[in-house]
Amino acid sequence: MALTTYVEAIRQGIWEEMEKDERVFVLGEDVGIYGGAFKVTAGMLERFGEWRIIDTPISESAIVGAAIGAALMGMRPIAEMQFADFIACAFDQITNFAAKSRYRWGAGVPIVIRAPSGGGVHGGPFHSQNPEMYFVHTPGLKVVCPSTAYDAKGLIKAAIRDPDPVIYFEHKYLYRRIKEELPSDDFIVPIGKAAIRRHGTDISVITYGAMVYTALEAAKELEKEGIDLEVMDLRSLLPFDREAVLDSVKKTNKVILLHEDTRIGGFAGELASVISEEAFEYLDGPIRRITAPDTPVPYSPPLEEFFLPKASDVVRVARELYAY
């Protein structure tokens, strides 16, 4: 069977939901005739017409605002940010209107905001951001970060069907690098469930997005030395799979928290808090974070290389922790 790339998996997921549910539509910049900057909506204009694949002006705030309005009227909009970085321009509508609507007056806002995020492509400070924490810190939103083609498809479908606003971070670096065979039936990946990508007994590495592969690479390396990593892919950050995290930590008693996002106020902090609160007695060593440093994402290859967490960082920290 054919292999499906991560980016194609997103496209398939949207396509299938649009076929099944007339309420689903897409709006954003260059999503129509161009098929989206990353071709996620390629071919959809022809299939679904210009009122379901809507090219908008360059107005991120109005794209999200309009999605909210349509959602309140029973539609299921998917709003595309051309790059996740530009989600900053829609921050107010997302965090104040969409996130708080159900709480205020009982009216849910079932929108999906797709945001191509992440570094590794020499995009510089404005085409490489990982803005997930701004939304993870906003009650009322859901936040997902798929790392595999299967999850990319299953989570976009789950997000579209979800009754609440979901921010869907798709990692640009994975778009065409990750492929797998996908089942042909209609499947979803439930929001809020983690996946263990490698079972291990010595140290839990809890991560998400492109860093899953960094962790796996490190695990392979460490295997040779007899250090057995467990690699957990959170998949969803809000809500996140508390139980899976705690189970893993209780099993391995040592934990590395890994993300591509910057450190201060990153998701690792949240995890560290939860683990310390609820599994303190199980810990046999400090909770260690591996993250990007607290800088914008630099552009030049040697800088970006330095910026992004690497398998060698995981290897180094795992060794230290193993020896603790």
Place this chain on the structure above:
Amino acid sequence: MALTTYVEAIRQGIWEEMEKDERVFVLGEDVGIYGGAFKVTAGMLERFGEWRIIDTPISESAIVGAAIGAALMGMRPIAEMQFADFIACAFDQITNFAAKSRYRWGAGVPIVIRAPSGGGVHGGPFHSQNPEMYFVHTPGLKVVCPSTAYDAKGLIKAAIRDPDPVIYFEHKYLYRRIKEELPSDDFIVPIGKAAIRRHGTDISVITYGAMVYTALEAAKELEKEGIDLEVMDLRSLLPFDREAVLDSVKKTNKVILLHEDTRIGGFAGELASVISEEAFEYLDGPIRRITAPDTPVPYSPPLEEFFLPKASDVVRVARELYAY
């Protein structure tokens, strides 16, 4: 000598810096003829004229953008958000333009953004927010949260003189409730330095903003039972006083992290991570968080009362931790 309120302390700080430095000016909505929604700039229009106290249209993004432009030309702008909640409308300019400017091309952006924040005044979801973490998670910014009149004055002055963009969260609940005698000389409170508000030996409560008083109230209560809290007021969140936090934890070996902001992705997570990483061996119990729940700030008094962390919460958790 006369007592100075928290709000008056801010006003004095701005006034003094404006007297001393012609580059300092204020822009925002209703800051001129009206003297600001909370009267922080009262009387300044008369003293400094309409080109140093500038009433702007309702354009938060342009207020910050204009402040950035003026700062690049050597000015020292103070931009007022009428309520901290509306800072969401300027999020892009703050996090993308101001925060990253020095990194990108070496041009610092010495602006201060004042943001009246916090609950307890029945303002509801859009007049009570604590948006500090959105900015703490943005490298290139500084974030301060004074809790006393002395700090309010000292930190606004430090912020104005700082070469980098500073988000200054002033807690509305404290405006007129907090008073103290202030020295008459020119003083600043350095950004990045915590203060111990109560020395204690049993448990460190690390907090900031209005919650400092909640912690102190709890400490008084617990004193009667022989539980001796140390109360640390961080004052600055970015950068925060890592050393002071670790010193306190190493002394007491038990820690409560307290904030008015919501839980997931709140500052307590960051602190928990740092403490676990760097003082793990000193911990005699789990790191406990006391925060608002993960909801918008509700409006009705019984709801808001439920939402805000209370001294009784601190008392309860401290007792548990003491007994651990």
Place this chain on the structure above:
Amino acid sequence: MNLKAVNPQALSGGTIQLTTPPPEKTLHSMLYFMKLTRELEFRIERKLYRQGKIVGGVYVGRGQEAIAVGACIDLRHEDVVCPSHRDMGAFLIRGMSLRTIFAQYMARKTGATRGKDGNMHMGDLNLNLVPFISMLADNIPVATGIALSFKMRSQDRVALCFFGDGATSRGDFHEGVNMAAVLKVPVVFICNNNQYAYSTPLERQMAVANVADRAEAYGIPGEIVDGNDVLAVWDAVARAIERTRIGHGPTLIECKTFRMTGHSAHDDAGYVPHELFELWEERDPIKRFERYLSERGMITQGGIEEIDKRINREIDEAIQIAEKDPFPDPEDTLKDVYHEG
């Protein structure tokens, strides 16, 4: 302060002559809702607030009642209204009950937001009433999206979106109106230009004389009406709705009016030249409309008094009930952040 720009004499001057005025029943409804708005807000601002029974701030639309009433009175149920903070008439006409409104202002569980949100942030999907949030102009792109959903489903529905002059300075005004114009969706934008945004007079908000001038930038019609003339508002909105129903896209209607209060209950409006209040008092929309009706023999002094009595009775009853309504349970704080399946 440019007095000329806000001189009400520069407006249409008295009530306009309509080719086909609305039926008498509608005229009576208009009077009722304008008076109901006035008395309701009077009770909130001058009675309950001063008695300490209102929770949070209070913003009223005294002197501006004709706008929401003229705009909403003839809407169909399936049309959608997105009001702002001086449009109480919109809530009333849509069917929000007095008890719900009082309960809302007193932060009770029976209020429109069950105590979750404050004052005019009231909405109800069953009433096709979408509440605004505090961030001014945020409701504009949302209204555009509401109208977009009508167009994409070929539904014969329109959206009405309200905001103030100050809100038009926000980026979301621009993005929302522009997108609506480009997509030609069925929405009518109604600006109450009450000459002030908090303490900021119009000329510090924009360098054009009329908010309607902004319409030029979007390729949509901009119309100026006397916002203190309920029939002028009614007429302009009716025409704009007609236009948009048949696919011609949005209109921006500017209703010239004046805020006959401070910005909120705690603001004495010391920055407003006193003569402006006097000037505009003469053009009070309710008194003018009463005159219009009585000159045409459509209402008597007795009829007016009867309406007042009815309104007072309805309000008294609603307050009585609302005052006994319970506050929400503290644990409600945790509810409804997400769908509870």
Place this chain on the structure above:
Amino acid sequence: MNLKAVNPQALSGGTIQLTTPPPEKTLHSMLYFMKLTRELEFRIERKLYRQGKIVGGVYVGRGQEAIAVGACIDLRHEDVVCPSHRDMGAFLIRGMSLRTIFAQYMARKTGATRGKDGNMHMGDLNLNLVPFISMLADNIPVATGIALSFKMRSQDRVALCFFGDGATSRGDFHEGVNMAAVLKVPVVFICNNNQYAYSTPLERQMAVANVADRAEAYGIPGEIVDGNDVLAVWDAVARAIERTRIGHGPTLIECKTFRMTGHSAHDDAGYVPHELFELWEERDPIKRFERYLSERGMITQGGIEEIDKRINREIDEAIQIAEKDPFPDPEDTLKDVYHEG
């Protein structure tokens, strides 16, 4: 696709007759900088990029060279320029060296951002050149603030701010231009209307025919010029600067032009009707200006060739140096997030 709206024949048609054209020296400078822009971008897009030497995306302004050059050529040193992503001429005229620019595109330590940021995000306070960020239109409020700082200090300086047609849909365009108009600060807004924003044609961006129509909403003059005529641009900008220097506030100048490439180096512009490229090729700003100069005896074919030679030499040299320039040190990643005292 509305061909009429973008038909270059509808523009001024040939070069305009100026009452006082710039001195010959300036004219030669204009030609030099337009040609330098063209060749520089050619090298980046068609040579270095294809050789894999450029890091990240590439956006060029082929066919649009007259705009930045006409607008910036006569600026004083103390004036400030805020360019956008198709204004290479602005960087060159301000004094950014070729070597710095090539180093920037090859992500070297000697680039304008020392490898921290990419492509045209170049700035230098010593050159009074403030770089834009990717978020379109964000530079507009910033330019307003720059101009505000001039006004509040009574400095005789102006700011020039550049952006595309698509950027005018963003809220920051509205907020920034409106604030500049209200405060009457010395800034000139220059829109390159190249008819497209990425794949989005103008009529999906706005429901007005001209970007200049947007000026009406702010009470400032809006002027349409033939953006492929460097003298027309020069003339309009000179007048706007004059106006703003004496306190009359901002102007919005729309330069009608066409993007003679895809959006970026990886876009083949398949969505652009081919005839449009042909139409606009005829109005190539460089060829037209060469014609203008030679018709007036101000330049010979030999003179043109000499300029080309000089440009090629300068560029070759700069590339040679830049290619040998070092990449930044990895540890530089951590520097300059904050002031390092």
